[in-house]
Amino acid sequence: MNYFQFIQKHSVMVFFGIMMTALSSFGQTFLLALYVPFLIEEFALSNGLISTFYGVATIASAAVLPKVGKLIDTVPLKKFTLFTTLLFLVALLFFSFAQAWWYIPIAFLGLRLAGQGLYSHIAITTMSRYFVENRGKAISLASLGHPLGQAVLPAIILLVITQIGWRESLWLNATLVAVVVTCYTLFVVKPKHLVSESKEEISDNQKEKKVDKVRQRDIMKSKEFLLLAPNIFFIPFAITGLFFYQFPIVEFKGWSVGVIAVGLTAYAIASSTSILTAGPLIDKYRAKTFFPFYLIPFLIGILVIWFGNSSWTMYVYMVLIGLSTGFGSATVSALQVEFFGQKYIGTVRSLFTSIMVLSSAVGPALYGVLLDAGLGFNVVFSVTSALLLIVILQSFRSIPKYSKAKWKYKFRNRKKKSKG
Known part of the structure; x- marks a missing residue:
């Protein structure tokens, strides 16, 4: 099936997934950052203080998310979606009604938890649960909401802010x-859509589903x-950190700031393309096949911008990390089901979503510490490359032992033939 x-x-379910990931943008860094200058001006805050508010709210969101996110395994989808909304x-x-500085961290916590955390969690968990043979395509299509939001919403929100x-x-958001x-969940999603490809009915007409509990601490072990x-x-650690400091990176390289806009467009296109490419491949060969390899373009991209001098290397860098990000988002989501099954996928995904949210706070903080210490972007790129290399190498543990043995066998045979 194409x-x-x-x-x-x-x-119906495909649009539900895209809708949820696209609207999660209202809790994502790239949109919330548009409000920061106005908050600084109105409440007389420093950059450091508002960054602290944002970091603390993000970490708190990551702490709460596993407890709330696992409820999607026992609460019907429509009810869970409406409560999150x-x-x-x-x-x-x-x-919008903030009257003092202390409103801001509370608002950030709600937006990060519901938007970045739970809306994305609902979308990908739903695709993972309701689709089996075409899970890769379902996850890939739902994941398209992220680059769609990144491509469309910032310009619109900026225009709206300047006008009203x-x-x-x-209020408009x-x-x-x-x-x-609300309208789509209540009036478009029907019980007939809540049937998995394995023909197992998972209906919102049921009472809250009784699912045997699985302890998150056991999953983590x-x-x-x-x-x-x-x-x-x-x-999320690297992307948020690198994008947070994209203007200083351009200044460090001595390029025009104009390369950022074109670079982000190249990133969105590459990410979308790789997401759509990943879906059919995962359905055909399984996500485990690609797990050790999808981060390699990211490593090459870091090396390109680190050692490149011409401004065009910015576009190559953005394309390469976009390819890894897009392919990776589909791969790791599908792999969670391959490893843990569908029964507790909400509980499992809530843990991993919590890690994702937490890492998006750690990246800018760590890079900021390195830069404030005067170590510069050469150290930032070297640290990122080293961490990435370690992650790639440990990913090869996912390859079954019989596959490794088969590779060794083929390699030895080739060696013998070449000697003969």
Whole structure:
């Protein structure tokens, strides 16, 4: 089944996934950063203080997410989505009515938890649970909401802010989320759509589902968790950190700031392309096949911008990390189901989503410490490359022993033939 046939057959659930990931943008760094200058001006805050608010809120969100996110295994999908939407709306409106500095970290916590955390968690968990044979395509299509939001929403939000003000723009954001998600969840998603490809009905007409409990501490002790966790930590860590300091990077290289806009477009295109490429490949060969390799373009990209002198290397760098990010988002999401199964996927994914949220706070903080210490971007790039190399090497542990033995056997045979 190709993408066109798949979308025709499952259009309701595919759009649900894309809708949730795209609207999660209202809790993502790239959109919330647009409000920072207005908050600094209105509440007389320093850059350091507002960064601290944001970091603390993100870490708190990562701590809460496993407890809340696992409820998707026992609470019907529609009910869980509506409750999360209510939390999102309260956070957006609370943010818009901020009257003092202490409103800001509370609003950030709600937006990071509901937006970046739970909306993305709902989308990918739903695709992982309801699809089996076409899971790769389902996850890939739902993941498209992220680059779609990155490509479309910043320009629109900036225009809205300049026309009607930052507070009023938050009211529009809340209205969009409330109307689109609530109406779609209540009136478009029907019980007939909540049937998995294995024909197992997972209906919201049921009472809250009784699922045998699995302890998250036991998941965290498993070999599969320890194998996946470094990969899931790395990309948000590096991407958020590198994008947070993209203007200083351009200054360090001596390039025009104009390369950033084109570079981000190249990143979005490469990410979208690799997401769509990953889906059918995962369905055909399984995610485990690609797990040790998808971060290699990222490593090459870091080396390109580190040692490159011409401004065009910015575009090569953005394309390469976009390829890794897109392919990786589909691969690690599908691999969580391959490793842990569908039954507890909400509990499993909430743990990994928590790691992702936490890493997005750690990246800018660590890079900031290195730069404040006067170590410069040469050290930033070297540290990133070293960490990435370690993550790639440990990923090869996912390859079964019989595959390694087969490779060794083939290598030895070739060696013998070449000697003969």
